[in-house]
Amino acid sequence: MSLALVAVLVVFAVSVLALIWVVRRVSLAGRKQDPNPDWFKAFSVRRYRPMERLLNEGDYVFLESQPGFHPKIARRLRAERRTILRKYLRMLRRDFDRLYAAAKLILVYSESDRPELARELLKQRIVFVAMMTRIELSLAVAPVLPLRPDLRPLVDALESLRLQIQPANLPVPSVA
Amino acid sequence: MAPVPILERVVFFLSIAGYTILVLKLAWTKLFHVYRFFFFSMLAQLVRDVVLLPLNPQTEIYAWVWMGTIPLILALDALVVFELYSLVLREYPGIWTAGRWAMGGSIALALLIAGLSLIADFAAGAEQYPVLMYFRIGRRGVFLSLALFVIIMMLFLAWYPVPLRRNVIRHAFIYSVYFLATSLALFVRNVFGPDWTDTISIIIIAITLLCLAFWIALLDRQGEMKIDVFHPRTDKEDERRLLAQLEAINTTLRRTGSK
Numbered sequence: 001m002s003l004a005l006v007a008v009l010v011v012f013a014v015s016v017l018a019l020i021w022v023v024r025r026v027s028l029a030g031r032k033q034d035p036n037p038d039w040f041k042a043f044s045v046r047r048y049r050p051m052e053r054l055l056n057e058g059d060y061v062f063l064e065s066q067p068g069f070h071p072k073i074a075r076r077l078r079a080e081r082r083t084i085l086r087k088y089l090r091m092l093r094r095d096f097d098r099l100y101a102a103a104k105l106i107l108v109y110s111e112s113d114r115p116e117l118a119r120e121l122l123k124q125r126i127v128f129v130a131m132m133t134r135i136e137l138s139l140a141v142a143p144v145l146p147l148r149p150d151l152r153p154l155v156d157a158l159e160s161l162r163l164q165i166q167p168a169n170l171p172v173p174s175v176a
Numbered sequence: 177m178a179p180v181p182i183l184e185r186v187v188f189f190l191s192i193a194g195y196t197i198l199v200l201k202l203a204w205t206k207l208f209h210v211y212r213f214f215f216f217s218m219l220a221q222l223v224r225d226v227v228l229l230p231l232n233p234q235t236e237i238y239a240w241v242w243m244g245t246i247p248l249i250l251a252l253d254a255l256v257v258f259e260l261y262s263l264v265l266r267e268y269p270g271i272w273t274a275g276r277w278a279m280g281g282s283i284a285l286a287l288l289i290a291g292l293s294l295i296a297d298f299a300a301g302a303e304q305y306p307v308l309m310y311f312r313i314g315r316r317g318v319f320l321s322l323a324l325f326v327i328i329m330m331l332f333l334a335w336y337p338v339p340l341r342r343n344v345i346r347h348a349f350i351y352s353v354y355f356l357a358t359s360l361a362l363f364v365r366n367v368f369g370p371d372w373t374d375t376i377s378i379i380i381i382a383i384t385l386l387c388l389a390f391w392i393a394l395l396d397r398q399g400e401m402k403i404d405v406f407h408p409r410t411d412k413e414d415e416r417r418l419l420a421q422l423e424a425i426n427t428t429l430r431r432t433g434s435k
């Protein structure tokens with residue numbers, strides 16, 4: 001019985017800690033956001049175009065046709081490109097999060113009900129996370145199972161989110 | 177077991193004092209205009225406890241008063257929670273519908289989890305007073321559902337993120353701890369049997385007392401000030417922006433004209 005009681009107390013302690021974490025997040029809500037209109041004006045998905053070339057098989061075909069080619073060289077090149085791709089993906093996720101945070105701010109501070117925007121944002125998040133997970137899984141298994149995920153839809157998702165954000169609609173920081 | 181009823185009596189008196197102070201504070205600070213159902217919930221519990229005070233807990237009349245008021249108190253608890261989130265969502269019309277979806281989803285999820293958790297209570301077996309047992313199980317289910325609902329809604333508000341008043345954050349936190357702690361205490365009573373009745377009764381009153389102390393100490397008028405880091409772009413700002421653009425065009429035209 002005492003073990004069961006300890007379990008109940010542990011459940012309670014964990015729940016309270018989780019609650020404190022949630023409350024902390026709510027307390028900080030909005031304070032870390034930085035909807036800098038200049039960043040949105042300057043942002044372009046063009047910076048991700050080179051990323052799409054990283055999985056191009058044509059380069060390896062060309063490499064194989066060269067004198068002195070050894071499969072080890074191609075393996076090393078693939079590994080290096082995967083590392084670069086992971087860096088691109090981290091950057092892309094950061095940009096997506098920034099655009100997404102801005103879109104949520106527009107929604108929260110909108111003066112009229114925007115259920116369609118809320119629905120669209122939720123859909124975009126789900127699609128983006130699913131695409132990102134698929135690509136990361138492909139990269140993880142790439143050394144044993146070479147898959148070539150299509151990176152284009154990921155960049156398109158970012159562009160579609162960017163198009164929804166008009167810098168003029170961003171809420172204005174309140175004067176302290 | 178002899179000192180338990182005396183201790184129970186002491187904490188019961190203290191909780192009546194706590195309800196009285198909280199109700200007076202809510203009235204004095206005029207916070208009852210904002211948290212109406214919370215005020216009525218505290219008032220109802222105060223009246224109920226004052227009525228129960230002269231009665232012997234071993235009598236039938238005590239049991240009838242206690243059971244008769246439970247549905248009202250639980251209904252008021254639920255209304256307090258819905259009031260809390262309606263107050264928040266009303267201030268942000270942009271997420272009004274999204275908030276209602278979240279509320280609907282949270283209710284369904286909270287009821288599902290709480291309902292599943294009650295299997296353990298029912299599995300503990302029959303008791304001497306089945307009606308009291310069903311009341312306790314039902315109360316535990318409602319408390320756990322409300323705690324889960326508050327937490328899920330807080331996550332929703334943090335995800336957007338919606339800036340909240342200090343009072344709302346504190347109120348939601350205290351209520352969640354109250355619901356969770358009471359629900360777990362009732363769980364222990366339901367699973368481990370009648371031997372635990374007195375101990376759990378004291379624990380529940382002590383939890384109530386502690387939460388009352390936090391409500392009294394932490395809810396105040398200043399807590400109603402919203403810490404909003406942003407505000408919507410208004411017509412005035414658009415006007416200012418347009419004027420700045422016109423000014424820039426005029427300056428360019430003047431410069432071109434003077435060449």
